[in-house]
Amino acid sequence: MVEVEKIREEARRLLQEGQVRGVIGYVRGPQGVWAVPAMIRNPEDVDRLVWNPTCVHNLVLFVVEEKKEQARQKEPDKRPLAVVVKGCDSRAINVLLQEKFIEREEVILLGVSCENSGVVDKKKLLNLVPSQKIEEIVYGNNGHIVAVIDGERRVFPPEEVLADRCLECQANFPVVYDHFFGEKIKKEAINTSPGVDKIEKMRLEERRRFWEEELSRCLRCYACRSVCPMCYCTECVVDPISFAVEPTTTAEEKAKKIKWIEKSPLLSENFVYHLVRAIHLAGRCVDCGECERVCPEDIPIRLLNKKLEREAWRLFNYVAGMDSQAPSLFSTFKETDPEDFIR
Amino acid sequence: MRKKIGVFVCHCGINIAGTVDVKKVAQELSEFPGVSYTVDYVYMCSDPGQNLIIQKIKEEKLDGVVVACCSPNLHETTFRRAAQSAGLNPYECEIANIREQCSWVHKDKDKATEKAIKITKGIVEKLRWNEPLQPIKVPVTKRALIIGGGIAGIQTALDLANSDIEVVLVEKNPSIGGHMIQLSETFPTLDCSQCILTPKMVEVSKHPKIKLYTYSEVQEVTGYVGNFQAKILKKPRYVDPDKCTLCDECTQVCPVVVPNEFDLGLTGRKAIYIPFPQAIPATYTLDIEACPGVLPIACGKCWDVCEPKAIDFDMKPEIVEEKVGAIVVATGYDLYDKKNMAEYGYGKYPDVLDGLQFERLLSASGPTRGKILRPSDHKEPKEIVFIQCVGSRDPELHNKYCSKICCMYTAKHAKLYKHHVHDGQAYVFYIDIRAGGKGYEEFVNRTMEEEGVLYLRGKVSKVFEENGKLVVWGVDTLAGQDIEIRADMVVLAMAIRPSSGAEKLAKILKAAQDTDGFFAEAHPKLRPVESLTAGVFLAGVAQAPKDIPDTVAQAGGAAIKVVSILSQPELLHSPLVAQVNEHLCTGCSMCVDVCPFSALSIVEGKAKVNEVLCEGCGTCAATCLRSAIEVKNLTHLQVHDMLTASLGGLK
Amino acid sequence: MEHNPYLPQLARIISIKEEVGGARPIKTFHLELLNGHRFDFRCGQCAMISVFGKGESMISISSSPLIKEYLQFSILKMGRVTTALHEMEEGSIVGLRGPYGNGFPLEEWKGKNLIFIGGGIGLAPIWSVLQTALRQRDDFGQLTLFYGARTSQDLVFKDELKKLKETIPVYLSIDVKEPGWNEYVGFVPQNVLDKKPSPEKAIAITCGPPIMIKFVIKGLQELGFQDDQIFTTVENKMKCGIGKCGRCNIGHHYVCKDGPVYSWARLKTLPQEY
Amino acid sequence: MEKVLKKSDLGQWVARLKDFDLYGPVRENNHWEFNQISQLANFPEDYTQVNVPLKKILLPNREVLFQFEDNRNGGPYLQEVLPEEREVVVFGVRPCDARGIVLLEKVFSSEIPDIYFERRRQQVYVVGLSCYPLPGENCFCLSLGGGPFSTKGMDILLTKMQSKYFVEVLTPKGEKLIKAAPEYFFNPTDKDQQERQQLERKARAMFTRQIEGVEKIWPVLSQMFESPLWREESYRCLKCGICTYLCPTCHCFDITDEISSTAPLQGKRVRVWDTCQFPDFTMHSSGHNPRPDKASRLRQRIMHKFLYFVETFGDIMCTGCGRCVSKCPVGIDIIDILNKVASHGA
Amino acid sequence: MNSEHEPKIVAFLCKWCSSAGSDMAGVSRLEYPSNVIPITVMCSGSVSPLYILSAFNLGADGVLVSGCHPGDCHYIKGNMYARRRMALLKELLPYIGLEPERFQMSWVSAAEGLKFTQIIKEFVKQLKPLGPQTQLRRSL
Numbered sequence A: 001m002v003e004v005e006k007i008r009e010e011a012r013r014l015l016q017e018g019q020v021r022g023v024i025g026y027v028r029g030p031q032g033v034w035a036v037p038a039m040i041r042n043p044e045d046v047d048r049l050v051w052n053p054t055c056v057h058n059l060v061l062f063v064v065e066e067k068k069e070q071a072r073q074k075e076p077d078k079r080p081l082a083v084v085v086k087g088c089d090s091r092a093i094n095v096l097l098q099e100k101f102i103e104r105e106e107v108i109l110l111g112v113s114c115e116n117s118g119v120v121d122k123k124k125l126l127n128l129v130p131s132q133k134i135e136e137i138v139y140g141n142n143g144h145i146v147a148v149i150d151g152e153r154r155v156f157p158p159e160e161v162l163a164d165r166c167l168e169c170q171a172n173f174p175v176v177y178d179h180f181f182g183e184k185i186k187k188e189a190i191n192t193s194p195g196v197d198k199i200e201k202m203r204l205e206e207r208r209r210f211w212e213e214e215l216s217r218c219l220r221c222y223a224c225r226s227v228c229p230m231c232y233c234t235e236c237v238v239d240p241i242s243f244a245v246e247p248t249t250t251a252e253e254k255a256k257k258i259k260w261i262e263k264s265p266l267l268s269e270n271f272v273y274h275l276v277r278a279i280h281l282a283g284r285c286v287d288c289g290e291c292e293r294v295c296p297e298d299i300p301i302r303l304l305n306k307k308l309e310r311e312a313w314r315l316f317n318y319v320a321g322m323d324s325q326a327p328s329l330f331s332t333f334k335e336t337d338p339e340d341f342i343r
Numbered sequence B: 001m002r003k004k005i006g007v008f009v010c011h012c013g014i015n016i017a018g019t020v021d022v023k024k025v026a027q028e029l030s031e032f033p034g035v036s037y038t039v040d041y042v043y044m045c046s047d048p049g050q051n052l053i054i055q056k057i058k059e060e061k062l063d064g065v066v067v068a069c070c071s072p073n074l075h076e077t078t079f080r081r082a083a084q085s086a087g088l089n090p091y092e093c094e095i096a097n098i099r100e101q102c103s104w105v106h107k108d109k110d111k112a113t114e115k116a117i118k119i120t121k122g123i124v125e126k127l128r129w130n131e132p133l134q135p136i137k138v139p140v141t142k143r144a145l146i147i148g149g150g151i152a153g154i155q156t157a158l159d160l161a162n163s164d165i166e167v168v169l170v171e172k173n174p175s176i177g178g179h180m181i182q183l184s185e186t187f188p189t190l191d192c193s194q195c196i197l198t199p200k201m202v203e204v205s206k207h208p209k210i211k212l213y214t215y216s217e218v219q220e221v222t223g224y225v226g227n228f229q230a231k232i233l234k235k236p237r238y239v240d241p242d243k244c245t246l247c248d249e250c251t252q253v254c255p256v257v258v259p260n261e262f263d264l265g266l267t268g269r270k271a272i273y274i275p276f277p278q279a280i281p282a283t284y285t286l287d288i289e290a291c292p293g294v295l296p297i298a299c300g301k302c303w304d305v306c307e308p309k310a311i312d313f314d315m316k317p318e319i320v321e322e323k324v325g326a327i328v329v330a331t332g333y334d335l336y337d338k339k340n341m342a343e344y345g346y347g348k349y350p351d352v353l354d355g356l357q358f359e360r361l362l363s364a365s366g367p368t369r370g371k372i373l374r375p376s377d378h379k380e381p382k383e384i385v386f387i388q389c390v391g392s393r394d395p396e397l398h399n400k401y402c403s404k405i406c407c408m409y410t411a412k413h414a415k416l417y418k419h420h421v422h423d424g425q426a427y428v429f430y431i432d433i434r435a436g437g438k439g440y441e442e443f444v445n446r447t448m449e450e451e452g453v454l455y456l457r458g459k460v461s462k463v464f465e466e467n468g469k470l471v472v473w474g475v476d477t478l479a480g481q482d483i484e485i486r487a488d489m490v491v492l493a494m495a496i497r498p499s500s501g502a503e504k505l506a507k508i509l510k511a512a513q514d515t516d517g518f519f520a521e522a523h524p525k526l527r528p529v530e531s532l533t534a535g536v537f538l539a540g541v542a543q544a545p546k547d548i549p550d551t552v553a554q555a556g557g558a559a560i561k562v563v564s565i566l567s568q569p570e571l572l573h574s575p576l577v578a579q580v581n582e583h584l585c586t587g588c589s590m591c592v593d594v595c596p597f598s599a600l601s602i603v604e605g606k607a608k609v610n611e612v613l614c615e616g617c618g619t620c621a622a623t624c625l626r627s628a629i630e631v632k633n634l635t636h637l638q639v640h641d642m643l644t645a646s647l648g649g650l651k
Numbered sequence C: 001m002e003h004n005p006y007l008p009q010l011a012r013i014i015s016i017k018e019e020v021g022g023a024r025p026i027k028t029f030h031l032e033l034l035n036g037h038r039f040d041f042r043c044g045q046c047a048m049i050s051v052f053g054k055g056e057s058m059i060s061i062s063s064s065p066l067i068k069e070y071l072q073f074s075i076l077k078m079g080r081v082t083t084a085l086h087e088m089e090e091g092s093i094v095g096l097r098g099p100y101g102n103g104f105p106l107e108e109w110k111g112k113n114l115i116f117i118g119g120g121i122g123l124a125p126i127w128s129v130l131q132t133a134l135r136q137r138d139d140f141g142q143l144t145l146f147y148g149a150r151t152s153q154d155l156v157f158k159d160e161l162k163k164l165k166e167t168i169p170v171y172l173s174i175d176v177k178e179p180g181w182n183e184y185v186g187f188v189p190q191n192v193l194d195k196k197p198s199p200e201k202a203i204a205i206t207c208g209p210p211i212m213i214k215f216v217i218k219g220l221q222e223l224g225f226q227d228d229q230i231f232t233t234v235e236n237k238m239k240c241g242i243g244k245c246g247r248c249n250i251g252h253h254y255v256c257k258d259g260p261v262y263s264w265a266r267l268k269t270l271p272q273e274y
Numbered sequence D: 001m002e003k004v005l006k007k008s009d010l011g012q013w014v015a016r017l018k019d020f021d022l023y024g025p026v027r028e029n030n031h032w033e034f035n036q037i038s039q040l041a042n043f044p045e046d047y048t049q050v051n052v053p054l055k056k057i058l059l060p061n062r063e064v065l066f067q068f069e070d071n072r073n074g075g076p077y078l079q080e081v082l083p084e085e086r087e088v089v090v091f092g093v094r095p096c097d098a099r100g101i102v103l104l105e106k107v108f109s110s111e112i113p114d115i116y117f118e119r120r121r122q123q124v125y126v127v128g129l130s131c132y133p134l135p136g137e138n139c140f141c142l143s144l145g146g147g148p149f150s151t152k153g154m155d156i157l158l159t160k161m162q163s164k165y166f167v168e169v170l171t172p173k174g175e176k177l178i179k180a181a182p183e184y185f186f187n188p189t190d191k192d193q194q195e196r197q198q199l200e201r202k203a204r205a206m207f208t209r210q211i212e213g214v215e216k217i218w219p220v221l222s223q224m225f226e227s228p229l230w231r232e233e234s235y236r237c238l239k240c241g242i243c244t245y246l247c248p249t250c251h252c253f254d255i256t257d258e259i260s261s262t263a264p265l266q267g268k269r270v271r272v273w274d275t276c277q278f279p280d281f282t283m284h285s286s287g288h289n290p291r292p293d294k295a296s297r298l299r300q301r302i303m304h305k306f307l308y309f310v311e312t313f314g315d316i317m318c319t320g321c322g323r324c325v326s327k328c329p330v331g332i333d334i335i336d337i338l339n340k341v342a343s344h345g346a
Numbered sequence E: 001m002n003s004e005h006e007p008k009i010v011a012f013l014c015k016w017c018s019s020a021g022s023d024m025a026g027v028s029r030l031e032y033p034s035n036v037i038p039i040t041v042m043c044s045g046s047v048s049p050l051y052i053l054s055a056f057n058l059g060a061d062g063v064l065v066s067g068c069h070p071g072d073c074h075y076i077k078g079n080m081y082a083r084r085r086m087a088l089l090k091e092l093l094p095y096i097g098l099e100p101e102r103f104q105m106s107w108v109s110a111a112e113g114l115k116f117t118q119i120i121k122e123f124v125k126q127l128k129p130l131g132p133q134t135q136l137r138r139s140l
């Protein structure tokens, strides 16, 4: 069991000694049990830190944001950041290291084990316990999730309430960390996704219809991208909303910006947006599932990344975020890479 | 200002006009945005055709020209030159290929015309964003660095020096000469190796244009073609060559004996030694590893006897810097490591030798003064087994490639053995005989027929000692039977491996190695002496196993390649190179990883293009997730707009 | 038919003049509406110019409303739309909708001395007032122009300024010394402080880069100008021009309709979101 | 006018509305969405609140404003494109969404009317469904002058009772809908009336989330421009804009040109949703950005709704539907923020 | 579907092998359907997946990427990187319902004029029965 007091102790020590400029962790959110991300800057606030099955967010996103923020500062605070990482989050750290977005010294990783379980999918849980007041959600035994509802404990088996990504997770404790909390209970590494299986089994037209139905709802709010720690690009190639305009950017440069897709949420544009994003995340997506979780339209975008994750493994034996030293999926090749699809 | 583009549609006689309605192409293009002039003409590449272009560029004040004609491979240069003579930047001229890719391959005139229009519109869109470019000029240091002083390095050095180019030759051993100086006589003519090599070595040492660093290694190379800076580590030899008179007093008194590398351990040498009498530079070297000590001077006997006080225990490693314009890698080979061949008793039984050891036995200056004697008991071997392809052509366990020279030198060895031991019997185990070379087949045949050497086709499974004999177990696959030979000596034709430091050097030079570890040539057929790194060339076995004639030929080739660079006042490099948008680059270094020419690096968190090395292939551009790097004049925007134009709009 | 506020009218570019070259070029365009449409506006108002396929940009009308033959716009090349505009030729057709914004309260200024203080492209909105005042010379007191740019090259309306000098005091300045320049060297606010225009019965109208405006206002206050004697214009990003798209607001003010002209007395009460 | 409709007759009535395009709540994955329907037998028991509010029909995510075309000699030719003429009935609109339209009207029909919005507004018939039980865990309309039975913006409000719907017909448009099948509508009995009132009382008692002292908020807000609250509350914001895209009152948009052909030029000018939460929303071409960070953008969202809109239109631009609270991926909670604001004033 | 449909094809050809191969087809006067618009790029390794998606988005019915045979790449290994990228794209497109026939990759050397024509012929033949590609095509 992860003892949250130990995380707090470590966080307090780091802050008191001035070793870090802050601790990115989870705190209880304004809507009761549901944890939200926060940056703790003072040792007095350390007690706000929590660790429970509602800690869904991939906090590495805030490492990315902090990095960008510091880059804008005239006098950046060079002290590292401490950040609480789960298994998937730690893989995200590895990808950032691999892509040299951060240096290892910039982060102190407070690794937490997912207790042989995972995090809760709020939607699933709320479907089971509609509109009741949930007071607390904690880990039970054998990966079970315990929710205290109106003073009563209800135990849920993992498959009922855990997020899909956790059910399919291959690294439920961090692969890289400085401090580790909890136990390393290795789950069976299953490189499977029932969701992907289901789509693969469909006929072509069914697949098309499936995705058309799903993607036609996309509002292009870009939440999926905003939440993704891998989408840290200064300017996203497929979206017209994050321009990297600097004082030195010339009028011509601005005029020459390519509109690969239109800003309108037309189905075709939604397709291209999601396909580009999927390709860009191939070998980089660590399946933290955040993109899918945040989507206000409940579009199963994770299934795109998951498909490519599967293919990267099948074709190239590549798994994202396992080794920060290895070259990334597309910046290397093997003589023996498959080419039976080539004429 | 928006470009004014002229479109010139060529009939190519009826070659284009026969299938493509050129008038219609011109007409449609005249209505295309940005096109301010169009014309069709019967032969655009003819003088009048070219003059028409020149004249219209001037008259119509065109900023860009598209010639819709044949493949750019044919006349791109022609038309660019024409455009240039009219005052246009040559990169403002583009070719739309409507012949090879259109008129010649289609019959339906309407469809071909439609396609020609699309192709041409696409090219107009591309041209719209073309930047005027100037070739990149790179000043050139007229000096060459040659790494490795074997025959390859020596030959390249001499060829270059004789072409009036200054040469820096770096050899890691105390003397130049490489493996060839160890050989006895050389196939196919059997002339004495040392006799033909030593004059060249002397020439190297005397040549005013050659600066020789022996006992030295290249530590770091920076820069790029035309402008390399090399850091060379001079290992201390503790003997001042200028003072040393070669009196040999020191070796007389030195108490330490270690195996002699030159004789591959068949003899010993002192801690202070000269590798071989004809060594260049002619001086002694103190092997500090073997010497009992400098501090405190535990021995110092040599120092005591050295009259001219040439010995200097305080000598320090020294790093010198040399600026050169080109580099030739001639680092040769090593034999495959003994360790790998335990089944043949190599390294275990003194009378199992490798080819080079056998060369030393054959050599008149060798340990046995040219007599063939067993190292174990100094007796003449009466039965001798040569095994070919040891460690070669064995993808499962050893090296997959053919070492190429072993067939020949084994034949030579067997023949020379017979010359020495007339009553001896020589057996050769072979897989097959590869004697592709002038006079080679005849040489092997003579060995078989005239010398009565017994060639057995098959593999040897085991060699072991029994009662003072070496028992060789093998199969004769032709006869289909197992064979056991009780021999006095076994000679293994060990596989040729890239020399031990090759990997390190490849990294230093950012030159690629092939999967076997040899330096990779830029193109297996067309650029066999160029490495993948601009300005770095290859000679000799460093590139692939080969014999002396091939080595010398390649050395000459490398030399002329170097000359072709260094003879120019400055290098002109295509300006179609990658460029980085620093606002977008996050420094992820994926592009750095994929660049086949090592033209990219990360400087202060951003990718940086070395324009001299970049070949403009665009692999980086497709790899970069953020479109932060693109090749000039074929940017993403250009491709996007070409697509838009040639797909003809959406409905 | 109902009025469609998003539908531009077509206008022809009747002349183009290159004001400033180099890396930050400025061109002045004269437009005339097609199909006999009318376009009435007040000094300080702006219009949305469309380049079809590229988009729209809000641009101040720099000509005087008294001129009916054409509408003048001076445009700095900044991005997609403005680059396209700079690439256009005389005779090309663009879209135009407007006028937008409140404009300067010229009526209230009758009889006052007007001090114009501009920097760079910021002269454009001022120019409309200046031209109008020149045409209604008797309605106003003394007219004075302070105008500066980074280099002499970057000054707009060079020819017109030359002529203007013959009628009213014109104080030009450039930021750094240049051979052949015999007027003021230094920043515009300093030039104003140097020349000490009197606040007596005066209105100061300033427009230019934000940093310049800030110091001009400080300078004017030092010279004794009251906050309601100082007028400036604000540029916020705009799309609709009619207070709906939600972009240009400063507090509850929509710059596109409640602005872009503000007296300092008013502007200083608004949040700093411009 | 008040009527009752037998539950079993709902489908019959709807079937009569042949001349209209019908929209109603349809279940998609994990949520409800207003989609086109061909029939409506009943409102499913588990129908809560649609995901994307009614505004998607009045202010669609993509609205073509006009087409342009370069006809080779005459230069560009413009063709106004107005919304299709078709009358739409939307069923099951919750009071908060209907109130959202009323607020949107203030923006789009004031001063210079927006003819696209107006045309769509005229064509839309709103048939609401009152909220008992409360559909959302974060409903707080009650704090903002709305309520689970609010009729603002509705043409008809239906209340689900034991065996019938209580039907409040509120506008001539509503009457028109009833007239399509008058035989199904009866006058309510006193008992019906009482049941309806009782349900409303029950519903009002169900609210768990509320803002304490809304009236304090706008005066306090006007003093809070520089407050550190914005930075604290926005730290975890993803700048995704879900809060505003799903808000029934948020209406920011962008205008862009979409080209279908470059030669000859052909394309459309469209307006698409945009949000103040996107970083480039207010960014000038020069890169200068008056709202450069998450804090200033969160401030804008709150201030626009609870201060600026109040100053301009005398109303709060939030209906308390709770979507931004429920849907924010990082639990940024407008109710919580407003309570903090209110407590600043205390 | 409409068998008369004339598919629009974009072919990204590397300059050194495949474009030269298509030239060879021309020189040898080997006929093939005119549906394909060649876009010559420096190397198959420079073809970004964006190009392919954008081609479909802008109305292509089929996209071909062609480079030098492994080992023959003018830029040594650009085609090897392309192979990896395209392998994934090749899996992804049918996954979302796009007919696998619509995206192809080939190795065509400068000498293989005949192979080039065969590839195009077959490509066109496969695309015709599929009709127009509408899934990714932008329609305004």
Ligand SMILES: Cc1cc2nc3c(=O)[nH]c(=O)nc-3n(C[C@H](O)[C@H](O)[C@H](O)COP(=O)(O)OP(=O)(O)OC[C@H]3O[C@@H](n4cnc5c(N)ncnc54)[C@H](O)[C@@H]3O)c2cc1C
Pocket: B147, B148, B149, B150, B151, B152, B153, B170, B171, B172, B173, B176, B177, B178, B179, B180, B183, B185, B186, B187, B188, B216, B217, B218, B330, B331, B332, B333, B334, B355, B356, B359, B405, B409, B412, B499, B500, B501, B502, B505, B539, B540, B541, B542, B546, B547, B548, B549, B551
């Ligand atoms: C047993 C045997 C018999 C042979 N007989 C014949 C024959 O009869 N006829 C024939 O044509 N060929 C023969 N050959 C082949 C011949 O030896 C080679 O073709 C020839 O030596 C190749 O020359 P080279 O200069 O490429 O390499 P090498 O001779 O290996 O020379 C390489 C030189 O580079 C130096 N070097 C290596 N690495 C570095 C470094 N990092 N820095 C500086 N210096 C370095 C080495 O010390 C060496 O001096 C025989 C080979 C063998 C093994």
Ligand SMILES: Cc1cc2nc3c(=O)[nH]c(=O)nc-3n(C[C@H](O)[C@H](O)[C@H](O)COP(=O)(O)OP(=O)(O)OC[C@H]3O[C@@H](n4cnc5c(N)ncnc54)[C@H](O)[C@@H]3O)c2cc1C
Pocket: A254, A255, C046, C055, C056, C057, C058, C059, C060, C061, C074, C075, C076, C077, C078, C079, C080, C081, C082, C083, C121, C124, C125, C234, C235, C236, C237, C238, C239, C260, D283, D284, D285, D286
């Ligand atoms: C009231 C007002 C008056 C102006 N008067 C002039 C003038 O007289 N001369 C002049 O050269 N410029 C003027 N500008 C600035 C001009 O609007 C911008 O430079 C122009 O919109 C940049 O458009 P772009 O498409 O070239 O830039 P891009 O960066 O390619 O496009 C960005 C888009 O954002 C919007 N935008 C970006 N920056 C601004 C901005 N600063 N103001 C408004 N919208 C912006 C536009 O909608 C534009 O289409 C004025 C702006 C305002 C608000």
Ligand code: SF4
Pocket: A217, A218, A219, A220, A221, A222, A223, A224, A225, A294, A295, A296, A297, A298, A299, A301
């Ligand atoms: S989060 Fe969902 S709705 Fe928003 S852009 Fe991504 S897929 Fe579309």
Ligand code: SF4
Pocket: A225, A230, A231, A232, A233, A235, A236, A237, A238, A276, A277, A280, A281, B625, B626
């Ligand atoms: S989709 Fe691609 S370009 Fe866009 S942010 Fe993500 S990685 Fe960057």
Ligand code: SF4
Pocket: A058, A224, A227, A228, A229, A230, A231, A281, A284, A285, A286, A287, A288, A289, A290, A291, A292, A302, A305
């Ligand atoms: S794509 Fe989705 S699952 Fe993958 S790393 Fe990004 S947010 Fe996590």
Ligand code: SF4
Pocket: B580, B584, B585, B586, B587, B588, B589, B590, B591, B592, B606, B607, B623, B624, B625, B626, B627, B628, B629
């Ligand atoms: S791949 Fe792109 S972002 Fe990464 S270092 Fe290269 S240019 Fe920069």
Ligand code: SF4
Pocket: D236, D237, D238, D239, D240, D241, D242, D243, D244, D277, D327, D328, D329, D330, D331, D332
């Ligand atoms: S939904 Fe939440 S994270 Fe997204 S912009 Fe709104 S407040 Fe920020």
Ligand code: SF4
Pocket: D049, D094, D095, D096, D097, D131, D134, D135, D136, D138, D139, D140, D141, D142, D146, D147, D148, D319, D320, D321, D322
């Ligand atoms: S906020 Fe009010 S009106 Fe909206 S759904 Fe909730 S209870 Fe109903």
